[in-house]
Amino acid sequence: MxxxxxxxxxxxxxxxxxxxxxxxxxxxxxxxxxxxxxxxxxxxxxxxxxxxxxxxxxxxxxxxxxxxxxxxxxxxxxxxxxxxxxxxxxxxxxxxxxxxxxxxxxxxxxxxxxxxxxxxxxxxxxxxxxxxxxxxxxxxxxxxxxxVLKSSPQPVPKPRTISAGLRQLSLQPSASDQKSPGARGSVKRASQHESLYDASNIYGLSAMDGVPFTLHPKFESKLSSGSNAILADLNVKSLADIEKEYNYAFVVERTAAARLPPSVC
The missing domain is CATH 2.100.10.50 (Vitelline Membrane Outer Layer Protein I, subunit A)
Structure with a gap:
């Protein structure tokens, strides 16, 4: 019909x-x-x-x-x-x-x-x-x-749920973790990253998360003696020193360019 x-x-x-x-x-x-x-x-x-x-x-x-x-x-x-x-x-x-x-x-x-x-x-x-x-x-x-054409009701969006896999990647502790004895330490570590990364999804995670920071042994002695010991090895050059060290006159290139091609007899 x-x-x-x-x-x-x-x-x-x-x-x-x-x-x-x-x-x-x-x-x-x-x-x-x-x-x-x-x-x-x-x-x-x-x-x-x-x-x-x-x-x-x-x-x-x-x-x-x-x-x-x-x-x-x-x-x-x-x-x-x-x-x-x-x-x-x-x-x-x-x-x-x-x-x-x-x-x-x-x-x-x-x-x-x-x-x-x-x-x-x-x-x-x-x-x-x-x-x-x-x-x-x-x-x-x-x-x-x-x-008879009837107006269909407006669809109601379903609330989004986070899967178990994404919940494990989150830095925020779960309800069960907060009740455990080590919950305070985990909450403290997670709060350190909240200002830099958004822990609500996997895109807020960094490749350096969880990697401990250690200093190379060659710098440990200098760091213990003070910041001046590290700066003592730095050689500061002026603009004139840099131009003098890397001065190149392009003599070979200019000589090659000035040569005349051989004449044809």
Whole structure:
């Protein structure tokens, strides 16, 4: 079944005249061929009668929608789950009609399909994509059904969980480690890295984490004698000393460039 455009109908009724339809209702005044859609004097009023439809308009909360329409004779029993279409103005009880219109209404949340449009035509006319529901007077009545589009609820993101492997790489102690006797030492070591690395994920770990720092033996004696002993071996050169030491005149390159190619006899 193809999806229907627009909003589903929220009501189907009968009106003695187009102006008798209350606010929110639209009278079907012409057929698909362009003829007047007056159902005739058999409706019970001198001026005839018209089918009316309602789409509900802008509603704060979605109400029931029309899921089916049936046109039956006055001798047929009322179908289960259907209500008789209202009439505007309210008819007298003495008025008899050969045909009656019954409407099935369901809440929008439970309706799978709904009626989106109703048209009238001559009895010999066929309307594509429409289903014939009956005849009244000299007209055939057609309805167009389609699936009800319902808004899906917004997905709720699931909370992220840290796997056991990533939890073992974290520098932060677990609840069980904090209760152990050596928890204080581990907490102290972990706090030393918090200012430099983010221990909440594996990308905050450094390649030097856990590697102890030791000084080379050749520098231990100088370090113990003071910082001046280390600076004594440093040879500070000025810019002139550096230029003199690394001065290169490019004599070989210039001589090679100045040679003339051998003449050809």
């Amino acid at each position: 193809a999806a229907a455009e627009g909003a589903p109908l929220t009501g189907v009724a009968l009106a003695a005249a187009p102006e008798a339809a209350p606010a929110g209702w639209t009278a079907i005044t012409v057929t698909v061929e362009g003829a007047a859609a007056n159902l005739g004097k058999g409706f019970g009023h001198k001026g005839g009668g018209y089918l009316c439809v309602s789409t509900g308009g802008a509603q704060a909360a979605p109400g029931p929608v029309v899921t089916d329409v049936q046109v039956l004779s006055d001798r047929s029993p009322q179908p289960a789950g259907y209500t008789r279409a209202p009439e505007f103005p309210e008819p007298r009880t003495v008025v008899s009609r050969k045909k009656r219109v019954y409407v099935k209404l369901l809440p929008l949340d439970t309706a799978e399909t709904a009626v989106f449009d109703i048209k009238l035509s001559s009895k010999s006319k066929a309307l594509p994509h429409y289903m014939k529901i009956g005849e009244m007077g000299s007209f055939a009545i057609w309805c167009k059904k389609g699936p």
